[in-house]
Amino acid sequence: MTARAEPSRFAVPSAFDRAARDYDRLVGLNPGYHAHLRSAARTVARTVGPGARVLDAGCGTGASTAALLSTLVDPDVVAVDASEGMVEVARRKVWPGSVRFVHAAVDDLPTPAISGPFDAVFAAYLLRNVADPDATLARLHRLLRPRGLLVLHDYTLTEHPLPRLVWTAVSWSVIIPAAWLVSRDTRLHRYLWRSARSFDSPSRLRRRLLDAGYTGVRHSTASGWQRGILHTVAATVPPAPCRAAP
Numbered sequence: 001m002t003a004r005a006e007p008s009r010f011a012v013p014s015a016f017d018r019a020a021r022d023y024d025r026l027v028g029l030n031p032g033y034h035a036h037l038r039s040a041a042r043t044v045a046r047t048v049g050p051g052a053r054v055l056d057a058g059c060g061t062g063a064s065t066a067a068l069l070s071t072l073v074d075p076d077v078v079a080v081d082a083s084e085g086m087v088e089v090a091r092r093k094v095w096p097g098s099v100r101f102v103h104a105a106v107d108d109l110p111t112p113a114i115s116g117p118f119d120a121v122f123a124a125y126l127l128r129n130v131a132d133p134d135a136t137l138a139r140l141h142r143l144l145r146p147r148g149l150l151v152l153h154d155y156t157l158t159e160h161p162l163p164r165l166v167w168t169a170v171s172w173s174v175i176i177p178a179a180w181l182v183s184r185d186t187r188l189h190r191y192l193w194r195s196a197r198s199f200d201s202p203s204r205l206r207r208r209l210l211d212a213g214y215t216g217v218r219h220s221t222a223s224g225w226q227r228g229i230l231h232t233v234a235a236t237v238p239p240a241p242c243r244a245a246p
Contacts, residue, residue: 012082012083012129012130012191013082013083013084013105014083015187015188015191016060016081016082016083016085016086016188017083017084017085017086018085018185018187018188019085019183019185019188020061020083020085020086020088020089021085021089021183022182022183023060023061023086023089024061024063024089025182026178026179026182026183026189027063029178032222032224032226033063034063034066034067036153036222036226036230037063037064037066037067037124037153038067038070038071039222039232040067040122040124040151040153040232041064041067041068041070041071041072041122041151042071043149043151043232043234044068044071044072044120044122044149044151045071045072045073047120047149047234048072048075048119048120048149049073050072050073050074051073051074051075051076052072052075052076052119052120053075053076053078053117053118053119053120054068054072054075054076054077054078054118054119054120054121054122055077055078055079055080055114055116055118055120055121055122055140055143056068056077056078056079056080056122057080057106057121057122057123057126057140058080058081058082058106058123058124058125058126058129059079059080059081059086059087059090059101060081060083060086060090060124060125061086061089061090061093062079062089062090062093062095062101063124064079064122064124064153065077065079065090065095065099065101067124068122069095069096069099074098075098076098077098077099077100078100078102078114078118079099079100079101079102080101080102080103080104080105080106080109080114081101081103081104082103082104082105082106083103084103087101087102087103102114106123106126106130106136106139106140107130107131107132107135107136107139109139109143110143115143116142116143116144116145117143117144117145117148118143118144118145118148119144119145119148119149120144120148120149120150120151121140121143121144121148121149121150121151122151122153123140123150123151123152123153123154124152124153124154125153125154125155126152126154127152127154127199127205128154128155128156128195128196128199128200129195133200133208134208134211134212137150137208137209137212137214138212138213141212141213141214141237144237145237146237146238146239146240147236147237147238147239148236148237149234149235149236149237150209150214150234150235150236150237151232151233151234152205152232152233152234152235153230153231153232153233154199154230154231154233155167155192155195155196155199155229155230155231156196156199156200156201156202156205156219156230156231156233157196157197157199157201157228157229158201158202158221158228158229159201159203160228162228163227163228163229164197166225166228166229167193167196167197167229168193168197170225171189171192171193172193175189175192175193176189176190176193196229202219202221202231202233205219205231205233206219206233209233209235213237213238214235214236214237214238215235215236215237215238216234216235216236217233217234217235218233218234218235219231219232219233219234220232
C-alpha cells in the first residue's frame with residue numbers, strides 16, 4: 001500500500017478532491033452507509049415540516065442530500081462542501097429544482113449567495129474533519145433560526161475499548177484495502193481511521209454542543225458492527241429571548 005503522508009485537517013478538502021471520482025464506489029461497498037444516512041435524516045424529518053429550509057453541510061457527492069430528499073416533504077436544500085471535486089460529482093447527478101449545490105467551506109458562511117436562517121442543518125461526517133470544531137458549531141448556530149435543529153452524523157467512538165478495537169480492525173482489514181483496490185491511494189482513508197479515533201466521544205461531543213449554546217442534546221448509535229462507533233447527535237438552538245414590553 002502507498003506510504004504517502006496522510007492529509008491533515010487543513011488539507012482535507014484537497015484530499016477529498018483527489019478521492020471524488022471513486023468516492024461513491026467506495027461508500028457503496030459499505031452496505032449500511034446509505035441506510036444509516038437515511039436514519040439520521042429521519043431525525044430531521046421528525047422535527048421540521050413540509051417545505052423546510054435545510055442546510056446540508058459537508059454534502060460530499062450528494063449521499064446526505066439524497067437521504068434528506070428521501071425523508072423530508074418538499075424541502076428547500078442548500079448543499080455545501082469545501083471540496084470542489086465532490087461538489088462537481090454531486091452536480092452531475094439528477095436533482096429536483098429545490099436542491100442547490102455550492103462549493104463553499106461551512107466556516108465561510110454566510111456568503112452573498114447563502115445566508116440563514118435555516119430550519120435545520122444536517123452535517124454528516126463533517127465535524128471531525130474541520131480545523132476548529134467549536135468555531136464550526138458556532139457558525140452553524142448563527143445560521144439556524146431560533147428552535148432550529150442541528151443533526152450531526154459521524155464516527156464518534158465511545159470510551160469503551162471494544163468499539164475502538166472494532167473500528168481499527170474493520171478499517172485496516174476492509175476499508176483501507178478497499179481504497180487501495182479502487183483508487184491505489186489510501187491516504188484519505190488512513191486519515192479517516194485516525195481522525196475517528198482522535199475525535200470526541202459522544203459525551204465529549206455533548207459537552208461541546210452545550211458549550212456552544214445548543215440545548216436538548218441527544219444521541220443514538222447505529223446497529224450492527226458500528227454500534228458504539230457511528231452516532232447521530234441532535235441538538236436545538238434555544239428560542240429567542242422575549243423582550244419586555246415597553
